[in-house]
Amino acid sequence: xxxxxxxxxxxWQKYWKKHNxxxxxxxxxxKKFYILNMFPYPSGEGLHVGHCLGYIASDIYARYKRVExxxxxxxxxxxxxxxxxxxxxxxxxxxxxxxxxxxxQKYQIQMxxxxxxxxxxxKLYTSSPNYYHxxxxxxxxxxxxxxxxxxxxxxxxxxxxxxxNKNGNFFVNASTSYKKKFNSKEWNDxxxxxxxxxxxxxxxxxxxxxxxxxxxxxxTVLANDEIKNGKSQRGGYPxxxxxxxxxxxxxxxYAERLIKGLNLVECSQSLKRLQINWIGKSIKFFVTxxxxxxxxxxxxxxxxxxxxxxxxGVTFVILSPDHPIVNEISVDSHKKxxxxxxxxxxxxxxxxxxxxxxxxxxxxxxxxxxxxxxIYISNSFFVKNDIIxxxxxxxxxxxxxxxxxxxxxxxxxxxxxxxxxxxxxxxxSDLLNGLNLKEARKKITKxxxxxxxxxxxxxxxxxxxxxxxxRYWGEPIPIYFKKKIPRTIPVNKLPIILPKVNNYHPxxxxxxxxxxxxxxxxxxxxxxxxxxxxxxxxxxxxEINTMPSWAGSSWYFLRYMDVHNHQxxxxxxxxxxxxxxxxxxxxxxxxxxxxxxxxxxxxxxxDRGWITTExxxxxxxxxxxxxxxxxxxxxxxxxxxxxxxxxxxxxxNKNISFxxxxxxxxxxxxxxxxDIKKFKKNKPEFCTFNFLLEKGIxxxxxxxxxxxxxxLNVINPDKICDKYGSDxxxxxxxxxxxxxxxxxWNDEKIKGMKNFIKKLWSLFHKENNFQISEINPTxxxxxxxxxxxxxxxxKINSFSLNTSISxxxxxxxxxxxxxxxxxxxxxxxVQLMAPFSPHIAEELWNKLGKKKSIxxxxxxxxxxxxxxxxxxxxxxFNGKLKFLEQFDSNISTKELKNxxxxxxxxxxxxxxxxIKKLIIVPKKIINILx
Numbered sequence: 001x002x003x004x005x006x007x008x009x010x011x012w013q014k015y016w017k018k019h020n021x022x023x024x025x026x027x028x029x030x031k032k033f034y035i036l037n038m039f040p041y042p043s044g045e046g047l048h049v050g051h052c053l054g055y056i057a058s059d060i061y062a063r064y065k066r067v068e069x070x071x072x073x074x075x076x077x078x079x080x081x082x083x084x085x086x087x088x089x090x091x092x093x094x095x096x097x098x099x100x101x102x103x104x105q106k107y108q109i110q111m112x113x114x115x116x117x118x119x120x121x122x123k124l125y126t127s128s129p130n131y132y133h134x135x136x137x138x139x140x141x142x143x144x145x146x147x148x149x150x151x152x153x154x155x156x157x158x159x160x161x162x163x164x165n166k167n168g169n170f171f172v173n174a175s176t177s178y179k180k181k182f183n184s185k186e187w188n189d190x191x192x193x194x195x196x197x198x199x200x201x202x203x204x205x206x207x208x209x210x211x212x213x214x215x216x217x218x219x220t221v222l223a224n225d226e227i228k229n230g231k232s233q234r235g236g237y238p239x240x241x242x243x244x245x246x247x248x249x250x251x252x253x254y255a256e257r258l259i260k261g262l263n264l265v266e267c268s269q270s271l272k273r274l275q276i277n278w279i280g281k282s283i284k285f286f287v288t289x290x291x292x293x294x295x296x297x298x299x300x301x302x303x304x305x306x307x308x309x310x311x312x313g314v315t316f317v318i319l320s321p322d323h324p325i326v327n328e329i330s331v332d333s334h335k336k337x338x339x340x341x342x343x344x345x346x347x348x349x350x351x352x353x354x355x356x357x358x359x360x361x362x363x364x365x366x367x368x369x370x371x372x373x374x375i376y377i378s379n380s381f382f383v384k385n386d387i388i389x390x391x392x393x394x395x396x397x398x399x400x401x402x403x404x405x406x407x408x409x410x411x412x413x414x415x416x417x418x419x420x421x422x423x424x425x426x427x428x429s430d431l432l433n434g435l436n437l438k439e440a441r442k443k444i445t446k447x448x449x450x451x452x453x454x455x456x457x458x459x460x461x462x463x464x465x466x467x468x469x470x471r472y473w474g475e476p477i478p479i480y481f482k483k484k485i486p487r488t489i490p491v492n493k494l495p496i497i498l499p500k501v502n503n504y505h506p507x508x509x510x511x512x513x514x515x516x517x518x519x520x521x522x523x524x525x526x527x528x529x530x531x532x533x534x535x536x537x538x539x540x541x542x543e544i545n546t547m548p549s550w551a552g553s554s555w556y557f558l559r560y561m562d563v564h565n566h567q568x569x570x571x572x573x574x575x576x577x578x579x580x581x582x583x584x585x586x587x588x589x590x591x592x593x594x595x596x597x598x599x600x601x602x603x604x605x606x607d608r609g610w611i612t613t614e615x616x617x618x619x620x621x622x623x624x625x626x627x628x629x630x631x632x633x634x635x636x637x638x639x640x641x642x643x644x645x646x647x648x649x650x651x652x653n654k655n656i657s658f659x660x661x662x663x664x665x666x667x668x669x670x671x672x673x674x675d676i677k678k679f680k681k682n683k684p685e686f687c688t689f690n691f692l693l694e695k696g697i698x699x700x701x702x703x704x705x706x707x708x709x710x711x712l713n714v715i716n717p718d719k720i721c722d723k724y725g726s727d728x729x730x731x732x733x734x735x736x737x738x739x740x741x742x743x744x745w746n747d748e749k750i751k752g753m754k755n756f757i758k759k760l761w762s763l764f765h766k767e768n769n770f771q772i773s774e775i776n777p778t779x780x781x782x783x784x785x786x787x788x789x790x791x792x793x794x795k796i797n798s799f800s801l802n803t804s805i806s807x808x809x810x811x812x813x814x815x816x817x818x819x820x821x822x823x824x825x826x827x828x829x830v831q832l833m834a835p836f837s838p839h840i841a842e843e844l845w846n847k848l849g850k851k852k853s854i855x856x857x858x859x860x861x862x863x864x865x866x867x868x869x870x871x872x873x874x875x876x877f878n879g880k881l882k883f884l885e886q887f888d889s890n891i892s893t894k895e896l897k898n899x900x901x902x903x904x905x906x907x908x909x910x911x912x913x914x915i916k917k918l919i920i921v922p923k924k925i926i927n928i929l930x
Contacts, residue, residue, distance in 0.1 A: 005725030038586025082549025126552030219506025280461020334361030474546030
């Protein structure tokens with residue numbers, strides 16, 4: 001009987017769906033295990049084999065944990081809001097809601113086709129009003145909270161207002177941008193507008209102007225993780241720095257907790273380093289210096305100083321164009337020049353080649369050199385970091401400062417009069433002469449602190465997250481504006497539904513919600529009304545920006561625990577049962593942005609008492625990439641000509657420029673030849689182009705790189721499953737290599753997995769009939785079985801899935817060699833195979849007479865009395881260790897000698913040399929004399 005995978009896989013996929021095999025609910029009698037994949041946004045192209053890597057790995061582990069006795073939650077949903085979905089809709093001319101639904105259905109079909117055991121009863125979409133109802137609710141809670149540094153947690157804003165009423169802000173230690181002090185009387189004398197403006201500087205969600213990543217072609221602000229090499233990840237468009245009024249989330253308040261929380265997370269050290277570097281904790285030294293021409297507002301300015309002893313080399317100071325005092329610091333005779341500079345430098349480019357700046361006409365006093373130091377405004381020093389907004393210029397020791405000093409003809413002072421030699425220094429200050437560098441730094445630091453001039457501050461590189469997107473396809477921000485002060489929509493009126501519009505393209509940097517006719521809030525009747533009714537008394541304008549896609553993806557793992565609850569985002573009992581994600585699997589590209597946002601969001605919800613855990617994920621696993629050979633053709637720039645790759649070297653010295661254009665793999669014949677006829681049909685814009693051939697054919701350039709839709713080198717899993725079957729596809733993906741490493745795809749090697757499945761099938765069939773033996777197994781067969789059970793279990797638990805398959809392949813080969821088809825051996829073997837190849841396992845399990853799905857039966861237990869101990873022998877050549885090898889402890893000397901002499905490493909090391917003597921000390925060493 002042949003293995004008809006198409007019929008078998010279809011049958012069992014229908015069975016799983018019909019009987020809700022993967023449906024799960026809380027069960028206090030069983031241990032829980034929550035496994036989760038980072039959920040995808042549903043693109044139109046569907047899944048490729050690279051996407052499937054994490055899904056298959058997680059599915060193997062989920063199936064394994066189920067048969068171990070765990071109550072396994074393994075849900076899936078779709079990150080359906082955001083820029084990718086909107087851009088795809090723009091390209092296709094369809095509405096995002098329509099394309100999102102269609103594409104997600106395609107994903108679900110593909111995932112089911114490869115046998116992924118997701119509980120689709122818990123499916124969610126971030127673009128569903130039932131879901132973003134609670135995203136909006138959470139935003140309102142963040143808006144109505146502040147961060148108490150003393151307690152190290154978020155608290156309701158009402159507590160802060162109560163403190164202001166009693167004592168002002170003198171005893172408040174908060175994460176805030178508000179610097180002034182006021183007492184309770186002053187607070188109570190403030191009008192409502194002044195109070196709300198002050199509170200906005202304390203809220204965890206707040207409005208302020210900031211330098212943002214602006215992408216004109218996409219018409220929106222982008223997060224750092226949406227940019228690569230100065231261009232947008234989506235579309236590759238240029239990104240600029242721009243000062244804009246935006247919603248922010250005060251993530252910086254949680255910086256220290258985000259670092260410490262990593263101790264509770266099991267993940268790779270590289271992932272922890274990425275997180276820690278993103279947060280960027282460091283100790284910075286600042287000096288506060290007196291202003292020469294001061295006023296009531298400005299008497300002192302704080303500056304960053306990278307080394308305390310370098311204060312003796314300061315010859316100018318710089319303020320950022322967005323420093324709070326730039327409009328007040330200049331003297332009257334220089335205000336015009338300053339205003340002109342600020343107007344022309346509102347954009348902060350990613351790379352500023354030219355040194356620019358403007359003199360304010362003002363100075364600060366140098367505390368040691370006793371002279372005036374000029375104050376400049378410049379954007380040349382604040383490209384990478386707009387949190388530190390003022391620095392000192394040390395042109396004698398810093399390249400950028402040196403360039404600035406030369407341009408503006410400023411003094412250049414060397415702090416060290418000679419090069420540092422053996423850590424001994426000679427400075428331009430009598431205070432430090434004769435000291436080594438360490439002593440000098442310690443002394444000047446002490447002096448600066450004692451004079452109340454210097455201070456060390458803990459500094460975090462992490463910035464408050466920009467929360468506004470000037471796009472249509474996102475969660476509406478539940479805010480309306482009353483006298484320019486943001487007010488929250490009442491929570492009992494949520495969700496604020498995203499209106500369906502015909503034209504959702506961004507225009508002039510504004511969301512298409514500006515074109516919605518009914519987008520005003522009637523405060524009295526608490527409903528959305530026509531914009532024409534806005535009177536700023538009872539009816540007010542609503543926020544037109546939408547939330548970023550990371551809003552919905554920052555808490556979706558909680559919603560899976562209680563996805564059908566319409567009363568609240570998560571029931572306490574269900575949260576207490578599932579608690580947090582035991583295993584979180586996803587790509588390393590989400591190691592910073594997404595994980596930082598999700599961990600912050602989780603900590604906030606814990607602070608306010610809605611959940612109980614500090615960290616959302618117990619263990620995080622980043623799968624590697626699948627690599628694939630791309631194909632590209634070479635075009636001569638400025639000409640309508642393509643040149644065969646082999647001719648490129650001959651043309652390289654002719655001052656001709658070339659560009660590579662990726663082509664679909666379906667257009668490539670054998671030997672990397674382009675099918676020109678098909679290519680022209682596929683790309684009609686190149687129909688009239690010339691093709692320079694070599695030996696009558698056109699050769700493409702091939703390159704092994706990340707599988708990507710943009711590189712046109714993706715492989716559709718549907719085609720692989722149709723040709724070889726889903727089980728073959730699953731075990732081949734896992735067999736490629738360690739789950740965390742990148743590995744190349746190779747169509748030829750998949751045939752080996754096909755043969756393995758055939759061998760497995762043949763163990764149960766003889767002369768086209770299902771046939772097994774009821775005879776008791778031999779000792780050797782039991783030893784092979786139980787050693788395999790132990791190996792496979794250990795390897796699955798350590799996520800060594802490729803070697804797990806190797807062990808199963810060895811097991812099958814041994815059984816074939818022994819001609820073993822005994823039930824007591826084959827039944828547990830099928831159970832071991834089930835997580836990896838579930839369809840064939842279910843079919844064989846059913847043929848073995850079992851009435852229920854194999855997932856309902858516990859995995860076989862290791863019987864230690866049948867285990868064969870292994871001994872590791874050091875293999876030495878002339879007394880020198882060359883390699884290690886394991887052998888069974890009960891192996892005979894003759895068999896051991898035979899295995900060593902035929903070992904591939906032995907043969908490689910010997911080459912043409914003759915063995916003089918082979919010394920075997922049983923259970924100790926093997927020494928080969930040559």
